Amino acid sequence: MTSAATRAGRERAPVTAPADLLRRLRSRNATDPVTHVEQVPARAGTPVTWPDWVPEELREALRRRGVEAPWRHQAEAAQLAYDGRHVVVATGTASGKSLAYLLPALSTLLADPRATVLYLAPTKALAADQLRAVTSLELEGIRPACYDGDTPRAEREWIRRHSRLVLTNPDMLHHGLLPGHAQWSGFLRRLTYVIVDECHTYRGVFGSHVAHVLRRLRRRCAASGRTPGSGRIPEARGAAALPRQGGGPDRGPVFLLASATSGDPATTAERLTGLPTTAVTEDASPRGGVTFALWEPPLLPAEPADATAGADLTQVRRSALRETADLLADTVAEGVRTLAFVRSRRGAEVVAAHARRSLDEAVPGLGRRVAAYRAGYLREERRELERALLDGDLLGLASTNALELGVDLVGLDAVVICGWPGTRASLWQQAGRAGRSGQEALAVLVARDDPLDTYLVHHPEALFGRPVEATVLDPANPYVLAPQLACAAAEAPLTPADLELFGTGAKEAVDSLVATGALRARPTGWYWRHRERPEVDLRGEGGAPVCVVESATGRLLGTVDGSSSHFLLHPGAVYLHQGVSYVVDELDLADGCALVHPEEPDWSTHARDVTSLSVASVRSYVDAGPVGLFLGEVDVTSQVVSYQRRRIASGEVIDTRPLDLPTRELRTVAVWFTVSPQALAAAGVDPPDVPGALHAAEHAAIGLLPLIATCDRWDIGGLSTAVHADTEAPTVFVYDGHPGGAGFAERAYGTADAWLRATREAIAECGCESGCPSCVQSPKCGNGNNPLAKSEAVQVLDVVLANLSDALRPVGDAVRPAEDALRPVEDTLRPVGDGLRPEGDGLRPVGQE
Known part of the structure; x- marks a missing residue:
């Protein structure tokens, strides 16, 4: 604070x-x-006086903690929220964002004994830290409490009945509070503020899910009969009797969001909450x-x-x-x-x-x-x-x-x-x-x-002197929207007014849920048909966590998310916990448990997988003569098939051992480019070098995409091939590693020239001769970084950039949406240029990540 x-x-x-x-x-x-x-x-701070509506009791408590006056951005954000406007404060680390949202929240809780506040953090550690900070103020009647997966069941009923400031996370809001909204109706009816801390972390699939969880929260608040405050703050707590708006424009709670400095925080907050939001971005702290x-x-x-x-x-x-x-x-x-x-x-x-x-x-x-x-x-x-x-x-x-x-x-x-x-x-x-x-x-x-x-x-x-990225999330992602609508219907039947709340694509998603039998249409709305609630993973981590258990003692060591278990907990894998090394004996995916025993081997383990990809549809494309740039849906099938044991001291590969793990299928969004064989030949790339050139370009493109989009290379995957069955041309794919996509491929497509130019420079400027981890080798390559052709990758990217640069000026004239979403894929994906198919078995992908 x-x-x-x-x-x-x-x-x-x-x-x-x-x-x-x-x-x-x-x-x-x-x-x-x-x-x-x-x-x-260094920078000096700009303090201002306390807003008149802050009770003396709160001012004194803050002074005891060393807070003599707020900084200007804290007071500005607090005033906007107090006036009933949704606000996001996006300032630097340690700039005191917590005081900006706690001032109006605690002032209201002290002044109105009926009011409640909900605080959401992306991690349990952050919520626990905020609980310590609020508790240290020693304010009467607030009764703050953490409500998360670690909360003992004996305490949960007390929190529902008595706590007026509940600190939780989106996962618990989704899995616990909203499904049990009947027990929380009193709290929701009096909910005045919703604090969304560190909102810049809600990106990709996770952010898209959280956006709909917040819409579900707004829906339940409205159904609980939530009304604005009385219009005046009582004088009993030492504040002047001042007019107050008491609620947002939709007569629901006011949303207060805090974010690290980010690009366009107001737009991000609006996509997250579905509400018009004012941004406070000028940092006045020292x-x-x-x-x-x-x-x-x-x-x-x-x-x-x-x-x-x-x-x-x-x-x-x-x-x-x-x-x-x-x-x-x-x-x-x-x-x-x-x-x-x-x-x-x-x-x-x-x-x-x-x-x-x-x-x-x-x-x-x-x-x-x-x-x-x-x-x-x-x-x-x-x-x-x-x-x-x-x-x-x-x-x-x-x-x-x-x-x-x-x-x-x-x-x-x-x-x-x-x-x-x-x-x-x-x-x-x-x-x-x-x-x-x-x-x-x-x-x-x-x-x-x-x-x-x-x-x-x-x-x-x-890095320096550049604005930070905008947060990427897509609430319209059908793989997010449909499950969230199912959750909402399980809480209460959906109505046409609800579809407007959930935004673009909601009606189509409901229709698909009706068609699959998940929802039943009635004159009064759409009803959830099953006894059990929908199982929805907010973080897109591929299922429930897998417990790591010591075989001899039955002691629970920790957990690993489901999507990582194939790589980290396969039989024979080395697992580390607090400096102690364990080796996995057995992975039971059905029961979500991995049995391990302590061992200190002189080797580490590295899982390897294989991937295949097919194009499902094209959203839009750029026709650049011998080069084509596409954005669309793809189906990806992957399987962890083996693992290497490498000596810790030298990195030497001891052996490769096979694994028998199930395949995983993913419908997601990809960006890809094609190049005609004739253009490659004219640029000096011989046919035998094409697979290695595309593979090297793919690796480098994946490595440089985080410079453009708010992702890291573990959020995305790729595949390259000398001839792909769907494009009938040499092709490089880069795809989002989440069902339905996470917005990263769209960002790459929209900034393709800058992205691929940085990729080309990274390869060309590397001092190695034939490729190294600094340019074209990948730590997660399923083909063991073979084949790779560094200099030919530069030639490939030169051809792509030379043709795309002209086609992308202006973007609006060159980028065309697929004219008919129902058109067969093979009609939309005719190869750009001549597209002759090389001889041999070039249909098999040669590069994948």
């Missing part, structure tokens, strides 16, 4: 200046790993300076790719995980409180374990001050780690993005970010975790050996 005054009792002795610390870290390397240092200047370094791990000594055959020497960079672990150990040894962000759960465990070993070798016992933090831990473990970091018992923490959000981490001095986090918004959120009450901080982005990271550390202009 950052404010115009420093929080008391949280200061520590000053640590090494960030510039000096960075200098020492750089000096420990034979070659300087830093490619760029950006100095983000900010300490940040020294931001871009760090590229050094190249390892060259080794023959095949020692017996005397093959060409290949060079790879030192692992970003090892580099991050060393930086974490070095900063902790300096007494610098540091948070290392790592992309994966496994990576967080590896970084913490390596840092602990390094510290214990230098100073026995120091390794105990470093730990890992990630989703999948039990509630008690997570809370203890948060407490230890805040109290200073821990000096270093390796975390997934579970700690990226607004959890109060005052006291951190440095942040190490292992690999590009996917968006500029996430990058600045993570970097903003460091900095103590205006103190300077150090942030380091450690590049992984992949195309996007390499591109960014050598093109700092793509």
